[in-house]
Amino acid sequence: MPRDAAARALGADRVAEAITAEAARRGVAVQVIRTGSRGMVWLEPLVEVDVGGVRHGFGPMVPDAVAQVFDGGPLALGPVEALPWMAGQTRVTFARVGVVDPLSLEDYRAQGGLVGLTRALAMAPADVVAEVTASGLRGRGGAGFPTGIKWQTVAGAPGARKYIVCNADEGDSGTFADRMLMEGDPFSLIEGMAIAGIAVGATKGYVYLRSEYPDAIAMMQAAVRVARGAGVLGASVLGTGPAFDIDIRVGAGAYVCGEETSLLNSLEGKRGVVRAKPPLPALEGLFGKPTVVNNVLTLGTVPMILADGGAAYAAHGVGRSKGTMPLQIAGNVARGGLYEVPFGITLGQVIDIAGGTATGRPVKAVQVGGPLGAYFPPSLFDTPLTYEDFAAAGGLIGHGGIVVFDDSADMARQARFAFEFCAIESCGKCTPCRIGAVRGVETIDRLIAGDVAAAPLVRDLCATMKAGSLCALGGFTPYPVLSALDHFPDDFLPLREAAE
Amino acid sequence: MTMTPAGRATLDPPAMEVLQGILAAHREMEGSLLPILHAVQGAFGHVPAAALPVIAADLNISRAEVHGVVTFYHDFRDAPAGRHVVKLCRAEACQAMGADRLAAEVQARLGLGWGDTAADGSVTLDPVFCLGLCACGPAALVDGQPVGRATAEGLVAMVGGGA
Numbered sequence: 025m026p027r028d029a030a031a032r033a034l035g036a037d038r039v040a041e042a043i044t045a046e047a048a049r050r051g052v053a054v055q056v057i058r059t060g061s062r063g064m065v066w067l068e069p070l071v072e073v074d075v076g077g078v079r080h081g082f083g084p085m086v087p088d089a090v091a092q093v094f095d096g097g098p099l100a101l102g103p104v105e106a107l108p109w110m111a112g113q114t115r116v117t118f119a120r121v122g123v124v125d126p127l128s129l130e131d132y133r134a135q136g137g138l139v140g141l142t143r144a145l146a147m148a149p150a151d152v153v154a155e156v157t158a159s160g161l162r163g164r165g166g167a168g169f170p171t172g173i174k175w176q177t178v179a180g181a182p183g184a185r186k187y188i189v190c191n192a193d194e195g196d197s198g199t200f201a202d203r204m205l206m207e208g209d210p211f212s213l214i215e216g217m218a219i220a221g222i223a224v225g226a227t228k229g230y231v232y233l234r235s236e237y238p239d240a241i242a243m244m245q246a247a248v249r250v251a252r253g254a255g256v257l258g259a260s261v262l263g264t265g266p267a268f269d270i271d272i273r274v275g276a277g278a279y280v281c282g283e284e285t286s287l288l289n290s291l292e293g294k295r296g297v298v299r300a301k302p303p304l305p306a307l308e309g310l311f312g313k314p315t316v317v318n319n320v321l322t323l324g325t326v327p328m329i330l331a332d333g334g335a336a337y338a339a340h341g342v343g344r345s346k347g348t349m350p351l352q353i354a355g356n357v358a359r360g361g362l363y364e365v366p367f368g369i370t371l372g373q374v375i376d377i378a379g380g381t382a383t384g385r386p387v388k389a390v391q392v393g394g395p396l397g398a399y400f401p402p403s404l405f406d407t408p409l410t411y412e413d414f415a416a417a418g419g420l421i422g423h424g425g426i427v428v429f430d431d432s433a434d435m436a437r438q439a440r441f442a443f444e445f446c447a448i449e450s451c452g453k454c455t456p457c458r459i460g461a462v463r464g465v466e467t468i469d470r471l472i473a474g475d476v477a478a479a480p481l482v483r484d485l486c487a488t489m490k491a492g493s494l495c496a497l498g499g500f501t502p503y504p505v506l507s508a509l510d511h512f513p514d515d516f517l518p519l520r521e522a523a524e
Numbered sequence: 525m526t527m528t529p530a531g532r533a534t535l536d537p538p539a540m541e542v543l544q545g546i547l548a549a550h551r552e553m554e555g556s557l558l559p560i561l562h563a564v565q566g567a568f569g570h571v572p573a574a575a576l577p578v579i580a581a582d583l584n585i586s587r588a589e590v591h592g593v594v595t596f597y598h599d600f601r602d603a604p605a606g607r608h609v610v611k612l613c614r615a616e617a618c619q620a621m622g623a624d625r626l627a628a629e630v631q632a633r634l635g636l637g638w639g640d641t642a643a644d645g646s647v648t649l650d651p652v653f654c655l656g657l658c659a660c661g662p663a664a665l666v667d668g669q670p671v672g673r674a675t676a677e678g679l680v681a682m683v684g685g686g687a
Contacts, residue, residue, distance in 0.1 A: 236665070355621065
């Protein structure tokens with residue numbers, strides 16, 4: 025029975041109470057364990073019953089139907105692992121999510137947890153870095169920078185004090201993989217951070233977690249306490265290693281703090297404004313010290329890489345996009361949720377998996393990679409999900425969020441929203457972003473109002489923002505804007521008239 | 525809160541004691557300003573202007589610096605919120621499921637714009653950009669509790685509103 029925020033948002037707490045009450049009424053002894061979510065959000069709340077070691081699913085469950093959990097009925101789904109959504113995946117990062125009790129270290133160990141950390145403790149730090157490099161793991165936050173190379177830079181940087189910072193400021197709309205991992209398998213992140221600490225010689229880690237995720241904050245704080253109590257963290261990792269400890273820090277509602285340098289400023293207690301690079305955070309990061317800044321999924325994947333070896337991870341995926349990507353299928357879809365697959369699946373296949381739109385209307389556009397990602401039209405649905413193919417198609421994978429829109433979407437309005445969002449969330453440090461976003465809203469409004477001369481101005485502005493902004497907020501806002509203009513000109517009245 | 529002759533608000537003694545307790549609890553922490561501000565807002569429901577010079581003095585930074593941080597982040601309030609707080613997602617995945625229409629309806633029913641608090645102090649309506657509930661939108665957070673596939677009727681009922 026999940027306690028994931030999405031399951032709770034759909035009534036999981038009331039269902040759990042109803043099951044306990046129904047069991048008491050029947051005089052049946054049941055143990056209700058609150059797990060993470062399997063990621064099949066359209067089936068939440070999804071109740072699973074362990075029958076001879078096989079999990080049988082019932083969902084989407086409502087309090088009035090809990091008798092079906094005991095007697096069977098139309099909501100019975102059969103073995104959960106055999107459902108097409110589960111069977112089609114390659115679960116590496118999310119192997120334990122929805123399976124284990126998130127705060128049980130015994131469960132974690134029983135499912136392969138702490139094997140990677142134990143192995144890392146027996147290795148030379150340079151070999152730990154080499155293993156991660158061999159896996160081909162790239163930063164899952166969006167930039168896709170090779171993790172091993174980042175670690176090597178920090179390991180080689182002089183400094184008496186170094187830091188591991190986990191970027192858990194998952195602000196992109198349509199993304200929730202970090203949240204699900206932290207709520208469903210928090211120890212994997214803790215273990216990954218400890219391995220990173222050993223590899224680069226850092227003794228202190230911070231998780232910067234957004235305030236919009238109250239359930240994940242509570243779970244991570246509880247998990248860190250459990251890990252400290254069991255000696256996984258503390259003065260000596262697992263009783264034999266160096267010191268490593270983790271603090272959970274809560275953000276304060278600024279999207280830009282997902283950018284690594286503004287995140288570091290925020291952690292230091294400052295306004296979350298972006299820093300110019302260089303210096304790289306790997307050399308001068310938190311409090312000016314060498315710092316690894318990695319995303320939740322990146323660090324959460326590290327334990328598996330150390331346990332099974334870098335080559336095992338690199339065997340998944342295609343080309344330079346190695347391993348798996350936990351995709352988040354969201355927006356107007358019949359079946360939404362988390363779907364982890366090797367790189368290389370096409371956008372069209374993802375939409376088929378999602379079963380089309382929730383409204384039953386045709387798909388008009390798909391935004392990939394959050395509010396700074398491009399809108400893809402159906403003609404580009406054969407694009408394979410790899411870093412390289414998406415860049416070539418004028419888009420980005422980002423953090424793996426895929427938001428589907430039906431044909432009622434107005435792409436001119438979406439383009440305007442991209443500028444509006446950038447104006448609200450701009451940190452104000454650089455002019456192209458701070459001023460450009462405001463001018464962008466005004467110019468798009470002129471275009472929508474019928475001024476065809478505004479179109480080249482929007483493009484010019486986008487070129488300036490793309491080339492001149494300090495970070496991805498201003499630099500990537502042109503992606504949704506230009507893709508809307510290029511692929512959906514019919515939604516901009518004057519462009520349609522000009523074409524006719 | 526009382527006013528000094530200069531017109532600047534100061535904290536009354538019990539509030540000052542609470543603030544001093546928060547500052548003392550964070551003295552060993554590096555980069556402590558955000559945790560302090562979260563704790564202050566947790567204790568007072570907002571970050572009182574009168575607390576800023578006290579925090580600044582304790583951290584040995586300028587008042588302007590503290591003011592800059594407080595005003596940079598959307599979460600910190602300069603006045604208390606209503607008894608209920610509704611955070612309604614405005615981001616793209618929820619837009620794809622009709623978040624704009626839902627927002628207009630909730631605003632009309634509550635008679636509130638973004639960031640407004642009802643005159644009787646019953647409810648505050650805040651925009652939020654993504655709650656990570658993108659596969660069950662439109663989403664909201666009501667008094668910290670997640671709500672998926674939100675409707676105007678459901679949200680208004682949760683905050684005790686009729687009609």
